[in-house]
Amino acid sequence: MNERLGPIPDHALTTAQRAAAQEIIDGPRGAVYGPFVPLLRSPELMLHAQRMGEYLRYRSALGVRLSELAILVTARQWDQAVEWAIHAPIAAQAGIPASVIAAIAARERPADMLVDEAVVHDFCIELHETKTVSDRVYADALALFGEQGAVDLMGICGYYTLLAMVMNTARTAVPDTGEPRGGPP
Structure with missing residues (x-):
């Protein structure tokens, strides 16, 4: 499967695309990669998405460990290998146990999660699979994370x-992270 929307040659970038790419390069990501390569075709959309993602990834009310867990659940639900390849090592570094990561990769509910991890996992699974969250799971998230945390969790999934x-549509190639692949195909 070939990439449909790979990198745009530098000489072919519009002024708006150059400015949008530079904003990402100057931010915490430091480079245009992954989803931002195809999104560069719509520089204004890319910038709005990037700003939302910068908040959700680096400053959400959930913190990095739980945000990365939510990202992995979402990557698995969408069979998104690029997200998985980028975020599985980050999740491990942030404190998500290898057994939890492996269970999510296998589409199993991890048996050995901490309470906050279980709430995030169950919230994300319900939201992706049923398109809503049950009263019990929502109440659990509200009790642990408050309203901002619950909304941030919805935002991460979205x-x-x-x-x-x-x-998936652009057929973005999976980066070589030097880590064992695992996770979605």
Whole structure:
């Protein structure tokens, strides 16, 4: 399967695309990669998405560990190998146990999650699979994370779903992270 929307040659970038790419390069990501390569075709959309993602990835009310867990659940739900390849190592570094990561990769509910991890996992699974969240799971999220945390969790699921849709459609190539592959195909 070939990439449909690979890199745009530098000489072919519009002024708006150059400015949008530079904003991403100057931010915490440091480079245009993954979903931002196909999104560069719509520079204004890319910039709005990037700003949302910067908040959700780096500053959400959930913190990095739980945000990365939500990203992995979303990547698995969408069979998104690029998200998985980028975020599985980050999740491990942030403290998500290898057994939890492996269970998510296998589409199993991890048996050894901490309480906050279980709430995030169950919230994300319900939201992706049923398109809503049950009263019990929502109440659990509200009790642990408050309203902002619950909304940020919805935002993480939605944002990484957008990126998964973009990369699945663009057939974005999986980066070589030097880590064992695992996860979605």
